[in-house]
Every structure is written in structure tokens, then in C-alpha cells.
Amino acid sequence: MLQNIIFATSVVFPTFVMIFLGYMVIKSKILTRETMDRIGRLCFTYCLSSHVFMELFDSDASIGDSMPLLIFLLIATLITFTITWIIAAKTIKNKNSVGTFVQATFRSSFTVLGLSMVGNLAGNDGIVYASGVLVMTVILYNTLAVLCMSPYRANACTDSAQPQSVRLIPLIKDIFTNPLIVAVILAFLVKVSGLKLPYIATQTVGYMSDMAIPLSLITIGSSLDFGRIKGQLGLAFTAAFIKTFGLAIVIIPLAVFAGFRDLDIAIVAILFTTGNPSASFVMAKSMDGDCDLAATALVLSTLMSIFALTLALYILRSLGLM
Template identity: 30%
Template structure:
């Protein structure tokens, strides 16, 4: 019991400390919105791609054995998407709220919170497996997000053709997906290992990725939104913090996952709502205030849910 609790605290607390540092520095005026925006851009476009590329290139993990994990993750995503779509159509009237609610439930913050927690739990092996999982499921996230948010568009030019073009463009300009594709191609070809100056530079960029991302995430927290959630944001948060992890565990058990694979599935799915959900909701005409409320509440409270779930799974010998 004690070991399970210590394990859960060990993998979640460092992330909370770094997010708390970012929040503290922002409140003291030591971090500006410009720094947050530029830091987030730097992480997303340079540091995280370096982290993903070198974690895959350096890894000895057999990625063909991760197919079951990836299929389980895809099924979990579809269950959450379809379930939240049905709920939204039945209980939520405003189209501008429906897509934001659905996205808040099914789309988790895998790239920052998920990867950081997996790295804390399992080290480089977990990071490599988590990177591949994230790369595949991120593609699905983007497609489903465009589908659910497109219901609010009133533009004549917005058709399924233009939406498809937007999805393809997003996928093939996403630095994280490009980094993973480059890593797989490099491993598949008979090329020498990456060493020397290039690898050292990549390691330095990779080392910056998760700490800076967590600090920026903490500095972005809107305490007012978090402490005064609306009814809809609370419903979406319950879906993200409670229902999503439970479904992940049930699907993982159905596929016979355990150990690192169950841990990666749970931590990736149980992560708070993705920061990109707010940006996408705002860009596509959704209720950006609702998106911000969901993001703020799940970012903090979801971390404790991850810790509780990890402790239980560890106690049961599943993670």
C-alpha cells in the first residue's frame, strides 16, 4: 500500500511542483504572457520534436509490439468521442458549447502532462512507448476535433472538402508528428547512429522540453476560472477526470494490458484536457470561455486523479 502511494506521488508531484512554480512566477510578475506564448511555441516547435525524435531513435523498444496498446488507445478515444457526442446532442442546446464539451472530454494533454508523467514513471522506455502512442492518437485527436467543432461554422466556404484540407494540413505541419515520422524512417534505413554534436544538441533541447512546458502550463492557469467552473465545464471535467480513466482501465483490461503498457494507456488518457483544445475552439468559433474553464479545472484537479488512479493500479499490480 505504501509503495503504491509513493509511486503515485513520485510520478505526479514533480509535474505539480513545476506547474506551481510557473503559477507562482506569473503571480509575482516574473513571467509575462509574451514569455508564456514564446516559451510554448519554442517547446512545441523545437524541444518536443527533439525529445520525440531522439527517444525513438535511441530506443531498443520493438514498436511492432505496441500495436495492441495503440489499438486500445484508439478504441478508448472513440468511446469517449461517441459517448460525449451523444451526451452533448441530448443535454446541451447551444452548438457553440457542444463541440467544446466533446473536445474537453476526449482530448487529453498527452504531449506535455502525459509524456512527463510517463517519463517519471518508466524512464526512457516508457517515454519511447509513450511517444509512439502519442503520435498515432494525436492524428485521431485532430481529425475528431475538427469534426466536432465544425458544427458551429457559418461560413459558406466551410465545406467537408475545406475541412479535410485543414485536417491534412494540420497533420503534415505538426512538428511532433513530423519528428516521429523522421525517427521511424531513420530507424528503418541502414543509417549509422546519431552521435556527436548533433546528438548532444538534441539532448539539450530535449532536456528543456518538459520542464519548460510544465512551467508555461502552470503560468497559464486562470485561478478564477478554475475555482468558479460553470455547470457545463464541470460536466466535461467529470468526463475527463473520472470517466475517461475508468474507460481506459476497462479497455486495457479487456486487451490484457499490464505493466508499462497499462501504465502508458492510463496516464495518457487520464491527463488533463489538452491545451490545444482552447486554441482550436477559439479558432473555429466555439465557446472559448467554456474551453478555458475546462482546461483550467482539469489541469490542476486532473493531476490528483492521475495520482489516485496510478496508486490503485500499482496496488493491484497492473501498472
């Protein structure tokens, strides 16, 4: 029992210590939130994409093996998304909050939190194995977020003077030119074309790759703003609970019944217990959704995911499923 607790904690703890460090950087005023936002952009655009590029480029593994997992995750996400949307549309009185609520219940921070956890669990090969999930989540989450928020648009953003309108073509462009997707494509093209990168290039990209996960976790911590917790706290709590515990309780046993074990089941657990990414707040803001709800759900789900993920990994390990 103690060994399983140590295992679960050793996967989750380092990640959340880094997030706490990010939070303390802001709290102790070493850096401002604006600076951290810029570092976050730098990290997402260059470091994380370098990380994905290097892992895929260095490895001989293929995403073909993870196809059954991809199909399961796709179906599970679509079904839970539809059910949550139907229930939310019938029960939530403030229609402007419906889309934001639905987004908060399905959107996971897989690109940062998820990859970090998979890296802790299975090393570089795990990250390569999860690259298919990464591509799928980037495309699927953005598409579903637009789908559920479009019908409920209103000028609800309190901290934005002029809510920006979202046009479909630039949004599609944003999804496909996401640095992580471009990194996956580039790594694939360089690998299949048989090009050998010079030492200088691999070393430079390697440096950026090495700082990607720690830096992105610190920026997640710096983006946690407890001052933003306001508005419909009950609704935000419900969304965060569904995101981190509710869906996991239903989907992880289904994945076990479907025969997923080891890294597969760990990826399912990570995807359905990690909190919302900061992109969910940005999306709520640009789609004129309920920004307060998105921000509160982001903070609450990140905090809840510490317990949800530790618990999920502990149970799976205790049952000998991973």
C-alpha cells in the same frame, strides 16, 4: 499501502510541482503571459520534437509491440467520443457549446503531461514505447475535434475580435506537419538509413531534448489563467470530471479485463486521466466554439487530473497490475 502512495505521488508530484512553478512565474510577475506563450511555442516546436527525436533515435525498441494497446485506445476513444457526442447533443441547450464540450471530454495533454508521466514511470524506453500513442493522439484528437466542432460553429469567442475561419486543407497540413510527427518520421528515417549523427549534432539536440519536459510543464502552468473561469461553470465542471474521472472509471477496468498490465495499463490510465491540452482552447477559438467553456474546462481538468492520476496509479499499484 504507504509504499503505493509514495509510488503514485512520486510519479505525479514532480510534474505538478513544475506546473505550479509555471503558475507562480506569472503570479509573481517574473515573466509575462505573452513571453511564456512564446517560450511555449519554442518549446513545442524545437525542444519537445528534439526530445522525441532523441528518444526514438537512441532506442532499439519498436512500436510494433504496442499495437494491441494502440488498437484498444483507438476503439475506446472513438466509442466514448460517439457516446459523449450523442448525449451532449441531446442534453445541452446552447448548441454552440456542444462541440467544445465533447472536445473537453476526450482530449488529453498526452504530448506534454502524458510523456512526462511515462518518462517518470518507465524512463526513455517508456517514451519510445509510447511514441505510437503519441502519433495516434496527434492525428486522432485533431481530426475528432474538427469533426465535433464543425456542425456547431458560431461567433461565440468573446476574447477574439475576429474569429478565424478554418479551412480543411491547411488544417490537414497542420496535423501532418506537427513538429512531433515530423520528429518521429525523421528519427525513423535517420535510424533506418544507418546514418551516424556527429557528436556536435547529438550534443546540441540533446541539450534541447533535456529541457523539453521541464520547460513545457512550466509553460502549462503559466497558461493556467483562473481569470478565464467564467460562463457555464457547471458544464465545464462536468466536462472536466468526465475527462479525468468518468472515462477512467469505465475504460481502465476494461483495459484490465483485456489483459493490459504494467506500462500498457499505466499509459491507458495516463491518457484517460490527464487534463485538456492548451491546444483545445486554441481549437475552440479557431472553430468559433465556446471559448469560455474550453478555457474553464482546461483549468479544471488540469487541476482534477492531479487527483485522478494519483488515485488511478495508486489503485493499479495496490492491485499489483503495474
